[in-house]
Amino acid sequence: xxxxxxxxxxxxxxxxxxxxxxxxxxxxxxxxxxxxxxxxxxxxxxxxxxxxxxxxxxxxxxxxxxxxxxxxxxxxxxxxxxxxxxxxxxxxxxxxxxxxxxxxxxxxxxxxxxxxxxxxxxxxxxxxxxxxxxxxxxxxxxxxxxxxxxxxxxxxxxxxxxxxxxxx
Numbered sequence: 768x769x770x771x772x773x774x775x776x777x778x779x780x781x782x783x784x785x786x787x788x789x790x791x792x793x794x795x796x797x798x799x800x801x802x803x804x805x806x807x808x809x810x811x812x813x814x815x816x817x818x819x820x821x822x823x824x825x826x827x828x829x830x831x832x833x834x835x836x837x838x839x840x841x842x843x844x845x846x847x848x849x850x851x852x853x854x855x856x857x858x859x860x861x862x863x864x865x866x867x868x869x870x871x872x873x874x875x876x877x878x879x880x881x882x883x884x885x886x887x888x889x890x891x892x893x894x895x896x897x898x899x900x901x902x903x904x905x906x907x908x909x910x911x912x913x914x915x916x917x918x919x920x921x922x923x924x925x926x927x928x929x930x931x932x933x934x935x
Contacts, residue, residue: 797842803934811843815853821860824920
């Protein structure tokens with residue numbers, strides 16, 4: 768038993784190293800998104816994330832946009848707590864029967880001009896949850912969708928590229 772403990776103590780962690788991020792490319796991409804927002808809105812982009820019933824994989828990638836590697840706040844992109852202050856709704860997960868009304872209310876509470884982005888395969892088509900008794904399907908049948916970002920889950924870089932495509 769002692770040998771097992773000592774061996775594991777000196778082996779190091781089993782985790783994988785974080786993926787390399789091209790810092791300069793990331794800065795250019797985020798700056799492009801902010802410039803496009805300034806052209807379209809005259810101010811920085813405000814984002815509201817709505818979980819319509821997902822496994823939280825997409826939420827983890829969206830929240831990674833605020834960590835020290837990506838740090839969207841330094842480029843003027845910000846997440847807001849209220850849909851009344853949002854320009855973009857990032858919707859994740861398939862729409863469940865319990866979340867349909869909440870999603871519709873959130874959409875109505877967001878002022879114009881507004882964009883809706885379906886993030887991940889589940890938000891686009893229901894993903895692996897489609898066919899479940901509690902799932903209505905993707906968000907396209909519930910509220911209008913301006914952009915789909917596929918992936919299970921999409922990476923933070925894909926999310927940034929999607930926001931840039933939305934504003935261009």
